Amino acid sequence: MATLPGRRARLSSPGTSRLSSEAREELRRRLQGLIEDNRVMIFSKSYCPHSTRVKELFSSLGVEYNILELDQVGKWNDDGASVQEVLSEITNQKTVPNIFVNKVHLGGCDRTFQAHQSGLLQKLLQKESTYDYDLIVIGGGSGGLACAQEAAILGKKVMVLDFVVPSPQGTSWGLGGTCVNVGCIPKKLMHQAALLGQALKDSRKFGWEYNQQVKHNWEIMTEAIQNHIGSLNWSYGLSLREKSVAYVNSYGEFVERHKIKATNRKGQETYYTAAKFVIATGARPRYLGIQGDKEYCITSDDLFSLPYCPGKTLVVGASYVALECAGFLAGIGLDVTVMVRSVLLRGFDQEMAEKVGSYMEQHGVKFLRKFIPVMVQQLEKGSPGKLKIVAKSTEGPETIEGVYNTVLLAVGREPSTRKIGLEKIGVKVSEKSGKIPVNDIEQTNVPYVYAVGDVLEGKLELTPVAIQAGKLLARRLFGGHSEKCSYINVPTTVFTPLEYGCCGLSEEKAIEIHKKENLEVYHTLFWPLEWTVAGRDNNTCYAKIICNKVDNNRVVGFHILGPNAGEVTQGFAAAMKCGLTKQLLDGTIGIHPTCGIHHFGDNKVIGTGHHPERLLRLGLLLSGLPVYSHSFQR
Secondary structure, three states, rough: OOOOOOEEOOOOOOOOOOOHHHHHHHHHHHHHHHHHHHOOOEEEOOOOOHHHHHHHHHOOOOOOEEEEEEOOOOOOOOOHHHHHHOOOOOOOOOOEEEEEEEEEEEEEEHHHHHHHOOOOHHHHHOOOOOEEEEEEEEEOOOHHHHHHHHHHHHOOEEEOOOOOOOOOOOOOOOOHHHHHHHHHHHHHHHHHHHHHHHHHHHHHHHHOOOOOOOOOOHHHHHHHHHHHHHHHHHHHHHHHHHOEEEEEEEEEEEEEEOOOEOOOOOEEEEEEEEEEEEEOOOOOOOOOOOOHHHHHHEEEEHHHOOOOOOEEEEEOOHHHHHHHHHHHHHOOOOOEEEEEEOOOOOOHHHHHHHHHHHHHHHHOOOOOOOOEEEEEEEEOOOOOOOEEEEEEEEEOEEEEEEEEEEEEEEEOEEEOOOOOOHHHHHHOOOOOOOOOOOOOOOOOOOOEEEEOOOHHHHOEEEEEEEHHHHHHHHHHHHHHOOOOOOOOOEEEOOOOOOOOOEEOHHHHHHHHHHOOHEEEEEEEEEEEEHHHHHHHOOOOOEEEEEEEEHOOOEEEEEEOOOHHHHHHHHHHHHHHOOOOOHHHOOOOOOOOOOOOOOOOOOOOEEOOOOOEEEEEEEEEEOOOOOEEEEEEEO
């Protein structure tokens, strides 16, 4: 019989045998995860003859086994001692080899051979899983679907539970999660509708003549977008069926260890068990908790399928969702006001955020700064109706009132973790944020429960991140892979009227991490060629890089404000993953004439003010035309 080599398990353990209680608990969780995840788990030492005998036994039986060599864990000698110490607490055995078969503790070398001679070992190896599924994924969004499909490709029995609780306005949607139904996809398409409106205005300068009045039809746009989303819902369902993933349109809630209750729209309950679970329930828009907010306001859950034009709109919030929605609503010709409590785009580079807001303001979006709504009252019913909003200053006793057709709340999102029974199985949830803390392999404090996507504490809420994390998680769990999801240098774009793309650190975060004296910031203004003939703003598009002087001027932050910022940023993200430096960037020959290459030259940003000191003519820059770049004496 051919022998099967053992697979080496990986364990990132704390680095000392003198473990803190927190580190000890984390190590215990990882060890229990190895025991839960592997049919045969051998804790061994590479030089131990008894361990070698056990490995040879399993190889002779043709049984694949996983090994953790305690003398080879990590780069510190006492790592193995830490692991052995915690392992002895779990098993009451201090020696190696220490063997588990189908989660049953078999013991050491002698006991394993005794079990082999008595037939017990064969029974344990033949023991079928008592669970209905190898994996149940709760949530049918980007991360959950990616994980489920990858696990199915690897031959596992997988179920996806997905149920959309209707919004307070009664809106719900199909398979695919936030991004497909009420996020990235409809948002980008409505952003495109607004860009086409601008292109119509520009077209006259390029010789296009048209006499009829051009106006926008909300109903035609939303119907076309919803038809496209419907096709995506259908394709996701088809993909699950093709991979033999069971899809159940029911609300999942844990009831006990390894067991979940699924409740459908009719209230019928069914119970399922699984060896492992992935929580991918995402997040939903937050409400203000004021009079009239849930009764009369809408959120991004409702906007993209709204059956009527929203009319004069107040957008409450300064998140990327708020500014993107305000931007495309204004772009299709609506009267839009944004009410801002504090800063724009919290968490993003604040210089760039203010430039985003300034451009929007110059192009018709009104901003009410330092105000928060305290009451929403319906004046008239209708499609749309009329609403009165009372708002209070955050800096004093002043109150203001306004009348709008629609109030759109975009004040953040809450993770959908509160009502899925996590407390019944002991999964820890952040009391403050409602998010789930995980380790570097997306594992919760309960070894058989994992999480991906927007529910994760301290991780980026981005669709591609969730997809990557979901795929890699399935490969680690079921494919013997070890690659972890990297959350560093992840690019993103805010699809405001003038798009903002970024990768890496904001200037504020870079200063916090690397210290100001170790950084050099290079920047440039540019004028896209397409804007020149159209007579559009020539001092608006802007890019900057943040470089770490003590690390070969490595680029730690890239920021661009301009058309097609997402397309431009993607390439810079790949370069930053490869260790992009200022010298490499300067040596890169660009495609002319495009916005995709930036000649930052020696245009350094100095100090912290905002006062232009001089203008440096850069000559042929991005558009192939003379472009002016500011060097600020700050």
